[in-house]
Amino acid sequence: MRIRIRLFTLIFLLFGFSFFSNITFAADEPAKAEQQETFNPGKFIIDHVTDKYEWHIAGPHEGGISVPLPVILYSKGKGLDIFLSSKFEEKEGYHGYKLNGEGHIEAEGGASFYDFSITKAVAGIFLASILTVLIFISVARSYARREGQAPKGFQSLIEPLIIFVRDDIAKQSIGEKHYKRFSPLLLTLFFFIWISNFIGLIPSMPGVMGNISVAFTLSAIVLVITLFIGNKHYWQHILWMPGVPAWVKICLLTPIEIIGVFQRPFVLMIRVFANIAAGHIVILSFVCLIFVFSEKGDAGGWGFAPISMAFALFMNAMELLVAFLQAFVFTLLTAMYIGSCLEEPHHAENH
Amino acid sequence: MTIGILLLSPLLTPSYGLIVWTLLAFLIVLYLLKKLAWKPILKSLQEREDSIQNAIDTAKKAREEMTSLKSDHEKIVAQAKTDRDTILKEAREMKDKMIAEAKNLAAKEGERMITNARESIQNEKMAAITDLKNQVAHLSIEIAEKILKQELSEKDKQKTVITNLLQEVKMN
Numbered sequence: 076m077r078i079r080i081r082l083f084t085l086i087f088l089l090f091g092f093s094f095f096s097n098i099t100f101a102a103d104e105p106a107k108a109e110q111q112e113t114f115n116p117g118k119f120i121i122d123h124v125t126d127k128y129e130w131h132i133a134g135p136h137e138g139g140i141s142v143p144l145p146v147i148l149y150s151k152g153k154g155l156d157i158f159l160s161s162k163f164e165e166k167e168g169y170h171g172y173k174l175n176g177e178g179h180i181e182a183e184g185g186a187s188f189y190d191f192s193i194t195k196a197v198a199g200i201f202l203a204s205i206l207t208v209l210i211f212i213s214v215a216r217s218y219a220r221r222e223g224q225a226p227k228g229f230q231s232l233i234e235p236l237i238i239f240v241r242d243d244i245a246k247q248s249i250g251e252k253h254y255k256r257f258s259p260l261l262l263t264l265f266f267f268i269w270i271s272n273f274i275g276l277i278p279s280m281p282g283v284m285g286n287i288s289v290a291f292t293l294s295a296i297v298l299v300i301t302l303f304i305g306n307k308h309y310w311q312h313i314l315w316m317p318g319v320p321a322w323v324k325i326c327l328l329t330p331i332e333i334i335g336v337f338q339r340p341f342v343l344m345i346r347v348f349a350n351i352a353a354g355h356i357v358i359l360s361f362v363c364l365i366f367v368f369s370e371k372g373d374a375g376g377w378g379f380a381p382i383s384m385a386f387a388l389f390m391n392a393m394e395l396l397v398a399f400l401q402a403f404v405f406t407l408l409t410a411m412y413i414g415s416c417l418e419e420p421h422h423a424e425n426h
Numbered sequence: 427m428t429i430g431i432l433l434l435s436p437l438l439t440p441s442y443g444l445i446v447w448t449l450l451a452f453l454i455v456l457y458l459l460k461k462l463a464w465k466p467i468l469k470s471l472q473e474r475e476d477s478i479q480n481a482i483d484t485a486k487k488a489r490e491e492m493t494s495l496k497s498d499h500e501k502i503v504a505q506a507k508t509d510r511d512t513i514l515k516e517a518r519e520m521k522d523k524m525i526a527e528a529k530n531l532a533a534k535e536g537e538r539m540i541t542n543a544r545e546s547i548q549n550e551k552m553a554a555i556t557d558l559k560n561q562v563a564h565l566s567i568e569i570a571e572k573i574l575k576q577e578l579s580e581k582d583k584q585k586t587v588i589t590n591l592l593q594e595v596k597m598n
Contacts, residue, residue, distance in 0.1 A: 218467050287437065
C-alpha cells in the first residue's frame with residue numbers, strides 16, 4: 076500500500092511538473108514567432124520532435140534560452156573538428172561547415188564528412204543513461220547496506236518493478252532454465268526506456284525514444300542477440316521447417332521465416348518510436364490549436380485555450396501510461412523473441 | 427499527402443551519429459548496471475526469497491514436530507493410564523485371591539481342628555465309656571461275688587438266684 080501511494084505521488088509530481096511547464100514553455104514560442112510570420116503548426120511540431128544541435132529550452136529559436144552542445148565532425152580533408160553549436164549563430168559557417176535551413180550541417184563545397192555531434196537527443200541519451208546508472212547503483216547499495224532486511228525507501232519503490240521484470244517478463248517468456256542469463260539485459264532495457272520516456276515527458280527535454288535512431292539501435296541490439304543465441308531447433312524451424320513439402324519451404328515458408336527474423340525487431344523499433352513520437356506530436360498539436368485559432372483574433376485563442384489544455388492534460392496523463400507501457404512491451408517482446416530462440420524441441424518424435 | 431511525407435521525413439531519417447552514441451551509451455549502461463546493480467540486487471533478492479522460504483519451511487517443520495510431540499505425549503499418557511489400570515486390576519485380583527485363599531485355608535484349618543477335636547472327644551468318650559464299663563464290670567463282679575456268696579449259702583436260694591439271673595440275662 077505504501078509503495079503504491081509513493082508511486083502515485085511520484086507520478087503525479089512528474090505529471091504536474093511536465094504538464095505545467097509544457098504549457099508555459101511551449102506557449103511562449105509560437106506567440107512570439109507568430110508576430111513575425113503566419114504560424115505554421117506542422118513546421119513547429121516537427122521542429123520540436125526532431126533532433127537539434129543545441130538544447131533549446133524556452134523562447135524563440137533565435138535569442139531564446141538554449142544550451143549550446145558540442146558538435147563533433149570528422150572529414151578526411153580537415154580531420155577532427157570539435158566546437159560548440161553556438162558557433163553557428165555567431166557567424167555564417169564555421170571551419171567550412173554551416174547549418175542549412177532544415178537544421179542540418181553542410182560542408183562548404185558539398186564535401187563528405189562524418190557527424191558524431193552531441194546533439195540534443197544524444198545529450199538526452201546521456202542524461203537517461205546517467206540517471207539510470209545512478210538510480211540503480213544507489214538501489215544496489217541500499218541492498219548491500221540492508222542485507223537480509225526488508226526493503227526501505229526508494230528501494231521498495233523499485234523492488235516490485237525489478238521482481239515484475241524478472242518474474243513476469245524474463246521467467247515467463249524465457250523459461251526457468253535460461254532467464255537468469257538475460258535478466259540484466261531485460262532489466263536494463265526496461266528501465267532505460269522507461270526513464271528515457273519519463274525524461275521525454277518533461278518539456279524542453281528530448282524525447283529520445285521518439286527518435287527513430289534510438290529505437291533502431293535498441294532493436295538492432297535485440298536482433299543481434301536473437302541471431303547469436305538461436306539454438307539448432309530454432310534455426311531448423313526457420314530455414315528448413317520439418318514436416319512441410321520441400322517446394323513449399325523453398326518458395327514460401329523459408330523466405331517468410333527469414334523476413335520474420337528481421338521483421339520482429341523492425342516492428343519493435345517502429346512501435347516504440349511511433350508511440351512516443353505520436354504522443355509528443357498530439358500534445359504539441361493541441362497546444363498549436365490555440366495559436367491557429369488566435370490567428371483569427373485574440374478571442375479565438377483565449378476561447379480555445381481551456382479546451383486545448385484539457386485535451387493536452389488528458390494526453391499527458393495518457394503519455395505517462397504509454398511511457399510505462401512501451402517500456403514494458405519492448406521488454407516483454409524482446410524476452411519473447413529470446414525465449415523463442417532458446418525453445419527446446421518438445422515434440423521431437425514428430426520429426 | 428506530399429506535404430505530410432515531407433514533414434515526416436526528418437522524423438524517419440536515422441542519423442548514424444546518434445546511433446553510434448546510443449549504442450555506446452546503452453552498452454556502457456548495460457555493462458555498468460550488470461556489474462554494479464543487477465548482480466547484487468538479483469542476488470540479494472534471491473537470497474531474501476530463499477531465506478523467507480526457509481523460514482516458512484522451518485516453521486512448518488517445527489509445527490509438525492510439535493504436533494507429533496503432542497501426540498507422542500498423549501500416547502504416553504494414555505499408555506500410563508492403561509498401565510495403571512492393569513496394575514490396579516491385577517492388584518485387586520491378587521487381593522481377592524489372597525483373601526479367598528486365606529479364607530479357604532482358615533476354613534480348612536477350622537474344619538481340621540473341629541474334626542480333631544471331635545475325634546479326640548470321641549476317643550476320650552470311648553475311653554471314658556470303656557473305663558466306666560470296666561469299672562461297672564468290676565463293680566458288677568464284686569457285687570455279684572458278694573450276692574453269690576450270700577445267696578449260695580443256701581441251696582434253694584442258690585437255685586432261684588441262678589434261675590432268676592439266667593432269666594434276666596436272657597431278657598437282656
